[in-house]
Amino acid sequence: MAASTITQNAVKALLYEVTTCPKPGLVDPVDPGSHKDMDVFTFIDSSLSLEPYFTFCEQAGSAFNGSDLRELFEKLRPRGIQAEKEMLAATHGINTHKGAIFSLGIFVGAEAYVQKHPDQDVFAVIRQMCRGLVKHDLGKASAAPTAGEKQYRKYGLGGARAMAEAGYPIIEDVALPFLAKSTGTTNQRLLDTLMKIATQAADSTLIKRAGSVTVVKWAQEQAQHFLDLGGAKSQAGMAFLAELNVTFKEKNYSLGGCADLLISTIFLALERGIL
Numbered sequence: 001m002a003a004s005t006i007t008q009n010a011v012k013a014l015l016y017e018v019t020t021c022p023k024p025g026l027v028d029p030v031d032p033g034s035h036k037d038m039d040v041f042t043f044i045d046s047s048l049s050l051e052p053y054f055t056f057c058e059q060a061g062s063a064f065n066g067s068d069l070r071e072l073f074e075k076l077r078p079r080g081i082q083a084e085k086e087m088l089a090a091t092h093g094i095n096t097h098k099g100a101i102f103s104l105g106i107f108v109g110a111e112a113y114v115q116k117h118p119d120q121d122v123f124a125v126i127r128q129m130c131r132g133l134v135k136h137d138l139g140k141a142s143a144a145p146t147a148g149e150k151q152y153r154k155y156g157l158g159g160a161r162a163m164a165e166a167g168y169p170i171i172e173d174v175a176l177p178f179l180a181k182s183t184g185t186t187n188q189r190l191l192d193t194l195m196k197i198a199t200q201a202a203d204s205t206l207i208k209r210a211g212s213v214t215v216v217k218w219a220q221e222q223a224q225h226f227l228d229l230g231g232a233k234s235q236a237g238m239a240f241l242a243e244l245n246v247t248f249k250e251k252n253y254s255l256g257g258c259a260d261l262l263i264s265t266i267f268l269a270l271e272r273g274i275l
């Protein structure tokens with residue numbers, strides 16, 4: 001049976017993001033960036049493996065009729081852990097989409113819920129779904145802390161979880177309006193939107209790889225400089241982006257979190273006919 005529109009747009013969003021080129025440090029069709037263990041084909045395999053997961057998230061969102069939306073998030077989470085395993089089976093053990101399984105799964109569930117409850121707003125629904133998430137996940141010590149858990153202890157940054165609990169303000173207030181107003185080819189619009197996200201995000205993948213939080217301000221300044229030069233539609237912008245890609249690869253930097261935020265932005269843009 002063909003997947004529904006929501007699920008198709010989720011998979012499409014993953015494929016649009018990896019196709020966008022050239023992204024600094026990230027995997028795209030001509031360059032795996034700072035990710036030597038994967039390439040665009042790994043991302044295609046990973047994206048298609050996640051279709052049953054998005055179908056689940058969509059059905060769960062569509063069927064949910066309770067009064068406490070945290071219960072919807074609690075339904076998605078164990079299925080998300082299974083989806084991580086399915087991704088790793090499809091990629092022979094490589095983490096291509098861990099962050100996207102988390103954030104896009106939330107968006108798919110929320111969007112399906114909103115389609116059944118059209119008086120509600122998707123970002124407000126996400127805020128209700130993820131209420132208390134940072135305290136719940138990061139408020140206790142863990143035996144084998146992840147990068148996100150370590151950064152919470154060291155810098156007080158809540159990473160992907162804090163972004164979800166706040167209802168993704170970077171997407172609602174910055175990325176989606178920016179993409180809606182953007183012009184040019186799809187690739188130019190998506191590159192500019194990625195860099196717009198990078199002017200504001202505190203990306204836990206970047207912090208982990210740099211081993212320092214000061215990298216955040218540096219990366220935000222680089223992204224702003226690219227946009228100030230005229231972005232993807234300008235020769236100066238594209239020349240600067242090529243230099244930035246070299247710097248990212250030399251330093252083994254990656255904007256994995258920004259890529260995930262772009263993926264969810266693309267998903268909503270497809271849902272709303274902006275792309």
Ligand SMILES: CC(C)(COP(=O)(O)OP(=O)(O)OC[C@H]1O[C@@H](n2cnc3c(N)ncnc32)[C@H](O)[C@@H]1O)[C@@H](O)C(=O)NCCC(=O)NCCS
Pocket residue numbers: 076077078079080081084098099100101102103105146147148149158159160161163201202203204205256257258260261
């Ligand atoms: C919260 C998640 C992303 C794990 O976080 P973790 O502490 O392992 O890592 P970390 O915080 O560094 O981020 C993981 C990924 O999130 C993305 N990310 C990084 N920064 C950001 C940001 N500011 N905003 C959004 N996404 C980001 C990146 O892709 C990164 O690789 C999720 O995988 C999770 O909940 N894992 C626990 C198991 C689980 O419940 N899985 C199912 C989720 S539905």
Ligand SMILES: Nc1ncnc2c1ncn2[C@@H]1O[C@H](COP(=O)(O)OP(=O)(O)OP(=O)(O)O)[C@@H](O)[C@H]1O
Pocket residue numbers: 017018025026027028035094095096097098099100101205209254255256257259260
């Ligand atoms: N096009 C892309 N290229 C690379 N990473 C991406 C891309 N799109 C999204 N990401 C995100 O970046 C994350 C991968 O980052 P990273 O490779 O640092 O994680 P890791 O495999 O846990 O760490 P390491 O490679 O240091 O062992 C994934 O969770 C994924 O969600």
